[in-house]
Amino acid sequence: MNRKPMELVQKSLARRYRAERRFRFFGVVSVIIGVLALLVLFFEIFSSGLGAFRQTHIQLSVNFDPEILEITDAHDATQIRSGNYEGILRKALAQRFPQVSGRAAKRELNGLISIAAAYDLRAELADNPELLGQQKTYWVLADDDVDTYYKSLQGDKPFTARTSEARQAQIAELINQGEIRTQFNWRFFTSGDSSEPEMAGILGAVAGSLLTLLVTFVLSFPIGVAAAVYLEEYAPKNRFTDFIEVNIANLAAVPSIIFGLLGLAIFIGFFGMPRSIPLVGGLVLTLMTLPTIIISSRNAIKAVPPSIRDAAFGIGASKMQVILHHVLPLAMPGMLTGAIIGMAQALGETAPLLMIGMVAFIMDIPNSISDSATVLPVQIFLWSDSPERAFVERTSAAIMVLLVFLVCMNTLAVWLRKRLERRW
Amino acid sequence: MHDILEHKSRVSPKVDLPFMAPTHPIAEPGQRPFAADDYQTVGSPFVDKAKFAMRDVNVFYGEKQAVVNVSLDIAENEVIAMIGPSGCGKSTFLRCLNRMNDTIEACRVSGSIQLDGQEIYSSKMDVVPLRARVGMVFQKPNPFPKSIYENVAYGPKIHGLVNRRVDLDEIVETSLRRAGLWDEVKDRLDAPGTSLSGGQQQRLCIARTIAVSPEVILMDEPCSALDPIATAKIEELIAELSENYTIAIVTHSMQQAARVSHRTAYFHLGKLIEVNDTQKVFTTPDHPLTEAYITGRFG
Known part of the structure; x- marks a missing residue:
């Protein structure tokens, strides 16, 4: 049994x-x-x-010929600006490949190098006026088609669709002489968007993203925390606050493009703000991240142990003193974590920004929240849509940069939580 | 905010109990020991010079009544212990004395509670100075997550008791000395209050309370989270503090009540059953329920 x-x-x-x-x-x-x-x-x-982090360059011996450049005084900024740098580059290429003849063949030869090479030479001459009339060897930026072809040579199937046989022969000659190579692509990090892939960079988009996020954080964190404090500490528990609570939770689940339409209607349509600016982008993303910040802040406030409130109330602290001296400092790690996660969400947001025109092609790097700008995810969207093959690797490279930012922000959130967390 | 009911002085001390046969002290399961609103406290709930005077205090949590028609006086510089089985309303009653129940949304208090003749649930009473006058020590030691110094200095700072750093230093030292903690922490005032042991933390909380010079100290089971040695220290401290302060202590330990208090109040199901000198309560209680409780027949 x-x-x-x-x-x-x-x-x-x-x-x-x-x-x-x-x-x-x-x-x-x-x-x-x-x-x-x-x-x-x-x-x-x-x-x-x-691949996008390395860019193909071609070695060329350039003569700063004053006659071709039409520059008489290298210290005159106006002359420097209007110099015919394409001319000296064309001459340098013709000297490098003397066998090329005929108008079409010559035009094709000139297509070996990027138009950015001329800008680089201009900057070089502006910095070193004594170069006028001198001969000097440079690694100049190659055209994106050359870049794509040269990089594809390492694989088993070179990409020849946009490279003629003549050009393939020229590149093969350059390779033999060691006059073509890839260099680290600084331009990708220091320039704005461009229709020429070899000249396109992400700095404009990064600056736009940072400005937009700045607006978003400055607006959404104080408003979100204040709303959370009021709802948690002061608001009476009745139908009206229940209604607000349900709606905040619902807002957090609204598709982001709706916020874009809202921003378009209110900020641009009603208030007449300009399109494509980080200020409007930040306002729209504020609307979008507010629910997230309010909800996480309320949870952080709820998590403050009641014994601490009792202790403070018990020696006669007023409600505001209890909140400012005890509740907020203890809830701050949680609130910051929520805010940073909200920011990370905002950083990756594309759809609402398309609605307010931040999808425009903007070459300049924005300096203020009222300059036209685009943001990283929108830049990725724009590049992924471009026909040039060289934009494919740039799209992926921009995604990598975005991922790095996201990882940094999440690490910051974890670090802040660890740092500010106080034990009791 | 809170209605003050008209004071009905129908409670008189030393009345025999018509509502329960003394031979049957404990109610049968499911049977009410007495009618809900018709009972009288036995013993001597009233004193001549009352610091606190409570009359017909009722406390409700929503629909549930936690304290029923309690009338009691607390004399100046006395230590009064409140005992009774869990859920008998003694902590709730204690928390009325400095309006800590205000923080609980559904809590409603009726009746009259006067501190030095002032109605504390009157709309004219400001809770901030009230809580400075009536300090509270809680069940679980709850120092702020700040330094030992900051813990003690917080009260004087927010009430603006001092302007100069030296005065603040003095208050901190005096308070810690009175709480018997000074010698143990004087070399590490900057260490976090939470780094102390449980008993030290509780004494730190007492120091924090007396730093604002209260007149009354409410203690809600201050030793229930402490070991016997720390408990003994706190009890010693209570005896010393009773020279300067009026102390109301809620405790689950009858030995503790017997050791530290002058008078003892026995609560049962929200009702104040008996109030008497401590010695009398623990030797010859007037009420059979009290007797049943102190002899360990329930609790």
């Missing part, structure tokens, strides 16, 4: 352990699927994007 329950237990044990192993197995499989998906994503982005 006494043994019977124990026997039953023994019998069921094997089944229970099997069930547990299955249960754990499903968990492990889910984790593996998640990690694999992430690895595939990273591999895909990195393998196609890494």
